[in-house]
Amino acid sequence: MKLIALSRSAKLNNYRDNSQYRADIDGLRGIAVLSVILFHINPELLTGGFLGVDIFFVLSGFLITNLLVKSVEKHGRLDLVGFYVRRIRRIIPALMFLVFCVYIFGYFFLAPPDFSSLSLSSIWALLSAANIYYFLYLDEGYFAADSAEQPLLHLWSLGVEEQFYLIWPFYVFILCRTLIRPSTRMWVTMGVVVSSLVLAQMLITPYHSFAYYMLPTRSWELAAGGVLVFSGLQNAKPPKWLGELLALVGLVSILFSLVYVTESHDVPGFAAVPVVLGTTLLIYAGLHQQTFINRIVSTKALVLVGLVSYSAYLWHWPIIAFLKYSSLEITTTIGISVILATFFFAILSYQMVERPLRYFKASNRNILVGYFLAPLLTVSALCFAALLLIQTQSGWLYDWSKYQVITNTQPAFEYEYNCQQTNFDVNQFYLSRCVYPQGQEPTVLLAGDSIAAQYLGAFRVLAKHYGFSLRNLTQSSCPLLTEANDLHWVDRKYRDDCIAYLKFLSQQLSSFDTIIVGGSWATYEKKGEPYYRKLMAQTIDKLAKEVENIVIMGKNPNFSGYQAACEQRQVKLGFMECDASRYNKPVSRMGANEFLRELSEKYDNVHYYDIAEHLCVDGTCSPFKDGQPLYYDSLHLSMEGSKYLGKHMLTTGSGLLNIMDSIFQ
Numbered sequence: 001m002k003l004i005a006l007s008r009s010a011k012l013n014n015y016r017d018n019s020q021y022r023a024d025i026d027g028l029r030g031i032a033v034l035s036v037i038l039f040h041i042n043p044e045l046l047t048g049g050f051l052g053v054d055i056f057f058v059l060s061g062f063l064i065t066n067l068l069v070k071s072v073e074k075h076g077r078l079d080l081v082g083f084y085v086r087r088i089r090r091i092i093p094a095l096m097f098l099v100f101c102v103y104i105f106g107y108f109f110l111a112p113p114d115f116s117s118l119s120l121s122s123i124w125a126l127l128s129a130a131n132i133y134y135f136l137y138l139d140e141g142y143f144a145a146d147s148a149e150q151p152l153l154h155l156w157s158l159g160v161e162e163q164f165y166l167i168w169p170f171y172v173f174i175l176c177r178t179l180i181r182p183s184t185r186m187w188v189t190m191g192v193v194v195s196s197l198v199l200a201q202m203l204i205t206p207y208h209s210f211a212y213y214m215l216p217t218r219s220w221e222l223a224a225g226g227v228l229v230f231s232g233l234q235n236a237k238p239p240k241w242l243g244e245l246l247a248l249v250g251l252v253s254i255l256f257s258l259v260y261v262t263e264s265h266d267v268p269g270f271a272a273v274p275v276v277l278g279t280t281l282l283i284y285a286g287l288h289q290q291t292f293i294n295r296i297v298s299t300k301a302l303v304l305v306g307l308v309s310y311s312a313y314l315w316h317w318p319i320i321a322f323l324k325y326s327s328l329e330i331t332t333t334i335g336i337s338v339i340l341a342t343f344f345f346a347i348l349s350y351q352m353v354e355r356p357l358r359y360f361k362a363s364n365r366n367i368l369v370g371y372f373l374a375p376l377l378t379v380s381a382l383c384f385a386a387l388l389l390i391q392t393q394s395g396w397l398y399d400w401s402k403y404q405v406i407t408n409t410q411p412a413f414e415y416e417y418n419c420q421q422t423n424f425d426v427n428q429f430y431l432s433r434c435v436y437p438q439g440q441e442p443t444v445l446l447a448g449d450s451i452a453a454q455y456l457g458a459f460r461v462l463a464k465h466y467g468f469s470l471r472n473l474t475q476s477s478c479p480l481l482t483e484a485n486d487l488h489w490v491d492r493k494y495r496d497d498c499i500a501y502l503k504f505l506s507q508q509l510s511s512f513d514t515i516i517v518g519g520s521w522a523t524y525e526k527k528g529e530p531y532y533r534k535l536m537a538q539t540i541d542k543l544a545k546e547v548e549n550i551v552i553m554g555k556n557p558n559f560s561g562y563q564a565a566c567e568q569r570q571v572k573l574g575f576m577e578c579d580a581s582r583y584n585k586p587v588s589r590m591g592a593n594e595f596l597r598e599l600s601e602k603y604d605n606v607h608y609y610d611i612a613e614h615l616c617v618d619g620t621c622s623p624f625k626d627g628q629p630l631y632y633d634s635l636h637l638s639m640e641g642s643k644y645l646g647k648h649m650l651t652t653g654s655g656l657l658n659i660m661d662s663i664f665q
Contacts, residue, residue: 024286025059026306027297028279032056033309035258037316037342041335048261051275053157054221054268055254056313058279060161061225068172069229078173085364087165088371091310093357094349095158096375098314099125102151103379107386109322111568112398114149116390119383121152126376128162130155135213149325154317156213163215164222175230182232189227196220201269208493211268218268224276228284237288247285247293253278264492305343311354312346319345326573327563402571409564409629409638412453417460418639420453420474424497426504428473435471436460442471445512447505448480448553450636452518455553455611457642458649459516462657465650466664468514475501479524479532480517482506482539489528510546514663518553520635521592537599544603549663552600554593554610557621559583562634580624587616607659614645614654 032052039049071079099122106118124133134156138147147153171192175185200217203210211217238246257275265271286294305312319338323330330338357371389397412418419434428434435442446452446459453474463470477491478498484506490498509515524532543550563569566578593610600608615621615630623631625648630641637645649657 022286023298023303024282024294025063026309027299027302028055028059028282028306029309030302030305031254031297032059033312033316034305036313037339040317040320041330041338043263046258047263048258048275050263051257051261051267051272054272054275055279056157057161057218057221058225058276059283061164061222062228062280062283063225064165064168064222065172065226065229068169069176072173072176078169080169081364083169084165085367087162088367089358091158091162092371092375094311094314094354095155096126096371096379097349097353098311098318099152100375100379102318103382105318105322106151107397109572110325111565111572112390112400112403114325114569116387118151119386119390121150123380123383125152125155125159126379129159131157131159131163131213131215133159135209138209149321151318151321153321154313160213160215160218161222164219167215168222168226172226182230185230186227186232189223189230192223193220193227196223197269197273201266204266204269205492205496221268221272221276224280225283228280238285240289243285243289244291244293246281247291250278250281250285251293251297253281308343308346308350311349312342315345315349316342325569326576327561327566329561403568409632409640411632411636412450412456412639415456415639417472418453418456419472420450420476421501422476422494422497424475424500424504426500429471429504429508434473435469436463437469440469442469443513444468444470444516445509445514446470446472446474446516446518447509448474448518449478449520450474450476451520451555452480452516452553454556454637454639454642455516455518457637457639457644458611458646461643461646461650462660466660468664471512473505477520478502479519479521479528479536480505480539481535482509482542483535486531489524489531509543512547514549514551515543515547516551516553519555521555521596522590525592525595533595536596540599540603540606544606548605550600550603550606551659551663552596552606552608554596554608554612555590556611556637557585557588557615559585559621559623559631559634562623562631564629564632564638580622580627580629583624584620584622587612587619587621607662609656609659611645611656614648 032055035046035049035052035055037049038045039047039052043049068078068083071083103118103122106115110118120137121130121133124130130152134150134153138150138153175188179185179188196217197220200211200220203217204212253274257272257278261267261271261275282294282297285291286297290298316338319341320330323334323338328334362370386397388394393400412420417433417436419428419431421428432438444459444463446456453472456472459470459472475494475498477494478501479490481487481502484499484502487495487499528535540550540552562583563578566576570576570578597608597610600606612621614625615623623629625641625644628641628644630637630644632638632641
């Protein structure tokens with residue numbers, strides 16, 4: 001009932017900046033936050049739900065620009081103090097409350113390395129730089145820890161907005177004081193929009209992390225709302241039929257984007273244009289009249305969700321992140337529980353923190369100190385203290401003897417001698433560290449993607465035993481193919497570097513006596529259908545004629561839900577099951593592997609091997625061998641696990657040894 005009362009009083013309280021309250025804007029906020037929450041619970045529920053953030057950006061850009069323009073036109077100056085005090089009132093209390101709660105909960109929930117990461121990300125988040133932190137430090141590589149386990153990852157969008165607030169007031173002031181005509185202001189701002197959009201599209205593939213997280217490539221979405229303010233259309237009422245049409249087009253554009261767009265599309269590039277344009281059209285359509293669509297968006301349920309949307313956005317992600325950290329599958333029941341918990345904490349935060357402190361009467365100085373500086377220094381001090389205690393392994397925070405339970409399961413990228421690239425660099429081919437043993441001319445090449453790279457540990461063991469010299473050069477998400485002209489089915493993020501890698505490598509392959517190739521064959525077969533098998537057959541045929549011996553390594557079994565750090569996390573989370581048998585799975589034949597095995601049988605010098613021989617016994621596959629964890633994540637062997645397999649082969653025998661014997665003895 002309190003929220004219903006709040007919705008009735010929103011016209012008086014929600015906007016105290018001489019702006020007329022619009023229920024449809026709160027309704028749009030409701031659509032945005034529900035879309036994001038559904039997507040994060042399960043992307044299959046709403047593939048484009050992450051675009052809810054883009055809706056928020058447009059709304060913020062419109063409201064902030066409107067506020068600034070009215071202030072400058074009324075007073076003839078830029079009231080920076082008043083503007084930032086309002087932003088602090090609006091954003092900081094709920095943010096500080098969220099970060100503090102997550103931080104305290106994180107101490108009781110997270111293992112020391114993960115709590116250390118939370119401490120560092122908390123400081124950056126409170127400094128309005130979460131997006132910069134995740135751009136710099138969030139590993140998006142093949143062996144990256146799951147970003148879904150980062151409790152404060154969602155605050156990147158808040159960092160973008162807050163950085164926008166640092167720049168935009170000055171832009172608006174200069175525009176209003178130097179350019180009198182609204183149309184000129186509009187076209188200049190449209191130039192900002194187009195420039196930022198083009199930059200985003202240009203960088204989305206080669207520099208995806210920068211394009212996704214940083215203000216220069218996101219500012220076009222915020223500035224799009226400003227274009228509407230500068231256009232002067234607020235003073236030009238469209239015919240009723242046109243308003244209805246624009247509102248309909250706007251809603252259809254938003255819904256189309258939420259349903260059709262996926263993470264593989266160019267966001268924040270051209271693929272985000274429909275949702276941004278649709279949001280702008282809906283805002284404009286509701287400026288002078290209540291269209292049918294705007295009335296739908298203004299329904300009480302959506303407005304109520306919109307009122308608590310900021311707090312709901314803040315709270316939903318940490319709940320999901322902690323669930324995923326504990327390896328709990330988000331079923332339908334748990335998903336519903338996440339939604340209920342999100343809005344419970346959102347309403348609590350809205351009623352007890354966000355709204356009271358937003359309208360609490362206090363001087364600007366007290367707002368700055370009490371709302372921002374004091375909480376910032378307090379939480380930051382806690383974070384720095386925790387970082388220091390963890391770095392020195394002080395007994396003040398943890399009983400460190402309990403955390404010496406994890407075996408070395410580091411990924412390939414932790415090892416300097418693994419020459420797996422994401423951004424292709426031709427010079428790596430000539431580095432001595434990529435050869436084992438060093439100082440010898442390599443006669444064997446290990447090539448392919450990260451699945452090939454995972455076998456490096458085993459083949460170093462075999463190289464020492466058989467006395468051959470091995471060079472490794474692998475490329476993320478890149479199948480070894482001799483025809484690299486049409487790889488539209490390869491992940492866009494890696495495609496250009498993959499093509500460069502293949503073109504270079506095709507000129508080097510014949511200089512080796514033996515080529516060992518590995519790959520995520522099942523993935524390529526699924527994405528590259530119907531091209532992949534034909535291209536792979538052509539590749540093997542060409543290699544068989546140019547190289548003395550080819551060894552094709554089959555794709556190793558996957559173990560969904562496997563967590564290498566399970567025992568370490570179990571110290572805090574006693575309910576986690578870490579018994580090795582938990583990850584056991586029945587033997588299943590991969591069609592992609594069978595295709596390669598059959599292909600190899602057509603050539604005398606092409607050999608196929610599948611390490612399932614060592615991972616699967618009596619119809620059951622396991623990521624453990626003799627109690628030793630072999631995997632880093634659900635897809636890849638760790639480097640130490642790979643070495644262990646190599647030694648195990650030499651001790652117990654292996655089909656791979658038979659292949660090696662035929663080549664090197």
